């Protein structure tokens with residue numbers, strides 16, 4: 001038996017629309033496994049999983065055969081967090097992005113042409129809004145209006161791309177911070193100078209300025225001073241808001257003093273080495 005070929009419209013309907021609709025609207029009396037079996041039978045598939053596999057395979061083939069556009073991007077313009085996310089999705093090592101051999105990302109556009117919707121781009125199925133603003137800007141600029149609604153394009157990441165082509169964008173392959181802010185860079189604007197970072201420690205205002213470091217340590221161990229979490233202003237040289245030992249608060253937030261972008265502090269480790277050495 002040969003499988004019928006899906007049209008691109010069918011693929012999109014199956015993947016995004018149909019199952020969601022069936023979940024909420026269609027034949028409530030029928031349990032999910034039965035609904036899935038019914039869909040599989042309708043498309044002459046052995047079972048639902050086989051149908052999904054077939055859809056994915058065809059989608060991949062279509063992507064390879066007829067991309068609506070393709071563009072080259074140098075890895076210097078992708079923040080470290082996005083490289084990790086995308087590598088995980090592609091099931092490859094992050095360092096693969098830093099080889100001359102290209103890593104191909106699929107970009108899909110939905111809703112283009114509808115005046116009341118903005119274009120929604122996904123990269124490898126990830127909404128660009130879930131990726132860093134800096135990379136999103138590169139993606140959107142690169143795609144521009146070249147990708148029609150429902151079509152897939154290719155974003156080809158390779159170090160063979162001259163990185164001067166994208167010189168207006170923030171780059172993430174080096175960072176002059178080497179002390180307090182090592183590796184920290186704003187994933188929105190690429191800024192590296194100053195950040196407000198949630199800190200676990202003792203605020204300088206809570207301590208007599210005359211108190212020595214050993215005095216602070218003693219007072220802390222005797223319970224006279226207690227560490228808590230507060231936002232401290234940092235440059236690479238350090239901070240004046242903290243007395244004694246401190247650390248960035250686990251699960252705390254940071255914000256960029258250049259552009260105001262605020263996220264979990266972990267998202268600000270955006271710089272990657274020029275050629276990834278791993279996490």
Ligand SMILES: [Zn+2]
Pocket residue numbers: 186187188189190191256257258259260261
């Ligand atoms: Zn910023």
